[in-house]
Every structure is written in C-alpha cells, then in structure tokens.
Amino acid sequence: MTTRSRRETITFKHPFRIKGIDRLLSAGAYEVITDEEMIEGLSFPAFRRVATMIMVPAAGPRSSTMEMISISSVALSDAQRNDASAA
Template identity: 50%
Template sequence: MTTRSTRSVVTFSRPFRIAGYEDDLPAGQYEMVVDEDLLEGVSFESYRRTATYLLIGGPAGGLGVAEMRPVDPRDMDAALARDQAEPAAP
C-alpha cells in the first residue's frame, strides 16, 4: 500500500490544550503531519487519512528535537476553533 505524508503549519495565538494530553502548550506555530494511504481498487486516485500528528518542541520547518504527538483531527480542529473564537489578548 502506498502512503503519503503531508505537512502543514498551524498557528495558535494563545496557549492551548489538545484533548488526551494534560499539558498546556504555548502559543506559536506548530507543524502538523497527516499520513494517508492510497485506496486500491477504485477507478480514481483517492487517499484515506490514517494518522495525524502534532510536532511539539521543534520550530516549525526548522531543525531541532521534536515530539510527534498523535492527535485526533477532530480534537485539533476544536482547539483551532477555540483559539480563533477567543478574543485576542491585549
């Protein structure tokens, strides 16, 4: 089976928490990695998401040590929505 990984950067403007983890994470940019598997036996190219990870500790797109935390995409979307819904700190 063919697997592809896509990377993107998400930005939080204030400290946040992801469901399933006890620690609060500081505001900033975080790299997100999504793994997908190619669906075989269909007449068009299609992928199914198999894993989502948030990189903690290393600068987004830079060098350094980072922890890859598996996250539920729905929890990630909820954290981003909470961050955008709260008024910005003065």
C-alpha cells in the same frame, strides 16, 4: 498499499490544549504531519487519513527538544476552532 505524508504549519494565536496532550501548549506555530493511505479499487486516486501527529516542545527543562505526539484530527480541529473564537 500507497501511503503519503503531508506536512503543514498551523499557527495558534493563544495558548491551547489538545485532547491527548496533558499540558497547556503555548501560542505559536506547530508542524502537523498527516499520514494518508490510498483507497484501492477506485478509478481515481483518493486517500484516507490514517494518522495525525503534532510536533510540540518536549516537557521538561530541555526546551530545544521536540516530541511528536499522535492526536485525533477532530481534537486538532476543535483546538483550532477554540483558538479562532478566543477573544
């Protein structure tokens, strides 16, 4: 099965929360990695999302370390929508 990973940077203008992460994240740019697998048997290439991860600063005193946390794509969309509608 063919898989691919897409990386993009998403910017939040306000502190935010994402379901699955138990702390408030600060405003700023975050790298999001999406893993997709090819749907076999079609006459054209099509991919489906199988995982979404976000890189966040690790909790604790060592702010220079990062951790990759698996999140739902719906939770990410909700956080982006909330950020866009924040005053």
